[in-house]
Amino acid sequence: MNSGSVKKSVIIDTDEEKAWSKISKIAKLGWLEGQKSTKFLGEKKSGIGAKRLISFEDGTDVEEHIVGWKKKEYFSYIVISGLPLDAYHATISIENIKKAVKITWESYFVSKSTKKEFDEFIVFLSNFYAQSLKNLKNEF
Secondary structure, eight states, X not given: OEEEEEEEEEEESSOXXXXXXXXXXXXXXXXXXXXXXXXXXXXXXXXXTOEEEEEETTSOEEEEEEEEEETTTEEEEXXXXXXXXXXXXXXXXXXXXXXEEEEEEEEEEEEOSOHHHHHHHHHHHHHHHHHHHHHHHHTO
């Protein structure tokens, strides 16, 4: 069993309110690298218990469930299906830094894949987070 983590951050010249407004719209992910569409699975649209299905341009569909939520601070989610992992937990958080915010995307995951496949996935995920956060910054 392999376990790992990825953590990427970006500084954005905006305030906490605007940053939260953007990232808390969990089905409006135009900034997510390679995202084709996102839809809600169920009635709940935000907060703990909300579910979404993200479809990517490469044909991958990833189902995620929100498991933690603190307005203007963070939300956490788990992946139910769609990634080559046995478990995945991630948090996107906001921290005030003078006249800007620091948005951090951090995840922990495990997989029964080979060490080589796992290491390749970590590189992929790290690049995916970095590019997605760059896209997010460009939307402000």
